[in-house]
Amino acid sequence: MRVFITGGTGFIGSAVIKELLGAGHGVVGLARSEKAKQALAAAGAAAIDGSLEDLESLKRGAAEADAVVHCGFVHDFANFAKCCETDRLAIEVMGTALVGSNKPFIVTSGVPAVESGQVATEKDESETRTPRVSEQAALPFAGRGVRVVIVRPSRFVHGDGNFGFASMLIDMAGKSGVAVCIGDGANRIHAVHVNDLAKLFTLALEKGENGAKYQAVGDFAIPFKEVAEAIGKRLNVPMVSIMPEQAAERLGMLGQVIGADNPASSEITQTALGWKPTGLSLLQDLLCCPMQCRDDGVIHKTNGGEQY
Helix, strand or coil: CEEEEECCCCHHHHHHHHHHHHCCCEEEEEECCHHHHHHHHHHCCEEEECCCCCHHHHHHHHHCCCEEEECCCCCCHHHHHHHHHHHHHHHHHHHHHHCCCCCEEEEECCCCCCCCCCCECCCCCCCCCCCCCHHHHHHHHHHCCCEEEEEEECCEEEECCECCHHHHHHHHHHHHCCEEEECCCCCEEEEEEHHHHHHHHHHHHHHCCCCEEEEECCEEEEEHHHHHHHHHHHHCCCEEEECHHHHHHHHCCHHHHHHCCCCECCHHHHHHHCCCCCCCCHHHHHHHCCCCECCCCCECCCCCCCCC
16 A cells, blocks of 8 residues: 555654555655655655644545555644644545545544553543544544544653654653652553554554454563663662652653653454554663764754654
8 A cells, every 4th residue: 555654754654654665565754854755765665745733735645545544643742732723624624525434534643541550442432521533533434434543652662762652751851860750650551562563554454354452562560660760770860759749840741740640551453453553662762772973972852753
């Protein structure tokens, strides 16, 4: 298939492109700059000029492709609501371009946060407490002649020297001299290696059922204390515990990410698609893999890289 992908130069998207090409698909990526074009070409993909805000470029890319994989998202947390609206409009434009074609439309969402202590599964509805409505925007097209498939990555995507949200925690620990957990750190998080996630995107494209939601969870329940300890060992700094009421001041939005008890499952996904995560665990990655550096030698301290 000729696959049009958004976010193809980002952390997740670049891994997805590699997997798609390895599976024999052709790939055309959305490129907002000459640097992005060069990155796509180096990966073996073609390019279409445009961005997530350029709706005509999205319409053209979707209409000319055999399938669409939407990995792109603008990660500007200071203007998160605006980023979510950009995402919604992009999904609606690409979905409309695919109406009546029965072509696959793979849309990235996220594992939903459920009640503390419960295990999030594919049967849980996406979150309604945030302005991001990727699933709500995409799923109506499943009844309009589009094969819509939702991929839900774990919140902690890692691999190849990039640790996603954990990169931000590493940065904070390096600056403060301590690795932080909240309370006793017994609350659990989930994670997935980026290469396993990329394989799931390809399986979703090739085998995913219309309207299905698939969760990319490799480590389903890591006590956060173990993550903080691994960061401490990595940087040779002590781990300290802070009270929940201190989390917002010390960690900002990350306090919500790492403070909740949110295990998650991918059992339904593994059974349906034959997906088996085989990559390093988050703890293994934190303890043994160096962080990415930019061309100027500066350590990456982003939360996942450029996504469009």
